[in-house]
Amino acid sequence: MPQYQQPPSWRLEGGGQILDLETAVKDGILGGGAGGCGLGSATCEKVDLKKMIEELEPVEDVPSVFICPISLEPMVDPVTLCTGQTYERFNILKWLSMGHLTCPTTMQELWDDAVTPNRTLHQLIHAWFSQRYLRFKKRSEDVQGRAAELLETLKKVKGQARVQALKELQKMAVDHSSVQKTVADYGGVALLTSLLGPFTSHAVGSEAIGILVNLSLDSEAKVNLMQPAKISLVVDMLNEGTIDTKINCTRLIEMLMGEKDFRSEIVSSLSLLAGLMRLAKDRRHPNGTWTGLSLLKTICSHERVRGLIVSVGAVSQLVELLPNLSPECLELALHILDDLSTIPEGRVALKDCPRTIPNAVRLLMRVSESCTQYALSILWAVCKLAPDECASLAVEAGLAAKLLLVIQSGCSPELKQRSAELLKLCSLNYTATLFISKCKLTRTIQ
């Protein structure tokens, strides 16, 4: 994925930013060597250049003359066509090998298919990147040094000083990926984990979690974090923190759940489940909604916890939430409800909620095939439980027409089969003519 973002005002066909002489001279790009390999071996320089570009990604404000018009990425081996346009060698060769005999940018027919290496441009690109690279490395070292310092400080101080150190470390970890490695190398993970306990203040805990969630945690660290006292703390912060804290705590628990020895008792906490529902329902923060629903879905995959999820009233709350969710969140929410419909309490809760049937029917064939699948499954569960009551409600809500749509659509055969079965179930209480009238498609469109 090209990371280079071209400001919208720049256009590749002329009028782009020119690397002006002044900058070039001032930055030493034109004068003074960039060091490294000599002029001759392009290959040697290419490897270095490639590495630098990779490490510096994403780079802002790369001069547009350095960018290949085909891939929109900085050129490592620029070659020029007879039209005078320069491209990345690999890309233009590919273009030509596909049988095109034109210059991609000017659309002119090529009278000569030779590609000439543009050594001048290559040197400029190399120099520019080298400079940036050196600057980056220096800054990185500074940051890494500071991170190591902060970790040492954390071992000694308490109270407000501790909070401040954590805040600074968190900011650095977010801004610089190199800090994450430093933290890991200096035993930061164990240190941060040790700060979490039954007497950790919210201020300290939320900052520590903010750092941990951005690191890659090994198995040992995860097991350490799964201690009940630490999990309790995370759950408390999830319930009481700012939206960022809530999201961090949720993400951390999701990370722990990926661990091999994860036991479902750890997430069998009513406070956690209630807190996640609250997060999911918060309309002001859509990314919080997604994060909360995502964890709930993961938790729901553990059958033993499903009863608890139902007992915090999640079913009716999720059903009420459905009309307002984005497509990604919708899929998560429906998946959860579908999982909950597999247990008796879940089915009863779905049946008792008056909006289940109308909302589910509305979602059939509306968003995606998987959403349709889940919605259908939920309707099945509810209608099976109380056919007399629910079937009529569903039909009134326009279920029959929707099911016909499914059957006629390009959905999977299993889905069509289920739809047909559900249609049959719902039609039992109706005479043929009455039922057909209910299937009128116009009603669905309304």
Added chain:
Amino acid sequence: MLSLVLDSMGSFCSRQKPYNEADTEENEQDAEIERRIARETKAEQHIHKLLLLGAGESGKSTIFKQIKLLFQTGFDEAELRSYTSVIHANVYQTIKILYDGAKELAQNESDSSKYVVSLDNKDLGEKLSEIGSRLDYPYLTKEITNEIKTLWNDAAIQETYARGNILQVPDCAQYFMENLERLSEADYVPTKEDVLYARVRTTGVVEIQFSPVGESRKSGEVYRLYDVGGQRNERRKWIHLFEGVTAVIFCAAISEYDQMLFEDETKNRMMETKELFDWVLKQSCFENTSFMLFLNKFDIFEKKVQKVPLNICEWFRDYQPMASGKQEVEHAYEFVKKKFEELYFQSTKPERVDRVFKIYRTTALDQKLVKKTFKLVDETLRRRNLIEAGLL
């Protein structure tokens, strides 16, 4: 004509002057009183009301004493001395309960022989039992102390103590019995620890006002803490305190799962706490009140849970022991915590689920622990305040 009116107006006014002056003075005073009432009402609003609730002997008063020691001037010598009679009373009460208990067990238990007090100590027992039943206890002299010590060390009494859960042996029993020599000194002044262990059934309401000291300065929050009696007959006095409460600190002694109530020996204490907590949660005046649940007496729980299974208590009958040793203690504690959490969510209407509910593990006798715990409580309440004011 006009001048006449003017003149008379003048004299009329001057005659009125003293009355006006008096009026103005009164008005001034009224205004001043109004201002003071307004100021104090405003100040009151910044005072956070904290309520210590819980069944009898759950540790409310101990927490109360701890707060006094931590954030007020503590106990001065006069106050410390005032506890001497209480402590001595506790000693007499304890030994009486144990001796009478031994007699009862000797009659009713199948292995009665181990509860029979040795002949030598029988007379001592009778004497001490008689003293313990008086309204006024004599001062603890060296002589009586030795007698009590001898009786305490009797095998039968020790056996009875091991069955302490079916009697009403106070939790301070062992501590005081081990310190008998010190307690009976002529110039005995109770230590802070002694005061914390001293057991008096609270009756009525006690309150203190304090400001928790922050790191470098006072945090500015002012709390008023109310302590109440926990026994059933005291609870009718609670309702008067229920308005405008910032937070309820509900104390539940988790070590009591195998004990019966003082006021009703047929009722299990844990079941009583469960029903009481349920009742408190459902009170309409606590809709927006934060709930801090202190699962107290963890030190006693720790030791007990390894000997007495949790499922002895009806509420905990589905408990399944996992490991042994320290891990088992943690497992048992987590189980109890989950039960209380379950109870909270069952008793709380969905609209109210947003109020703060936190569980803390406490040992009220440990000052450091109480200080740490209270710091967390303070932080939570301050954050809640900021969130409600829209600042977070």
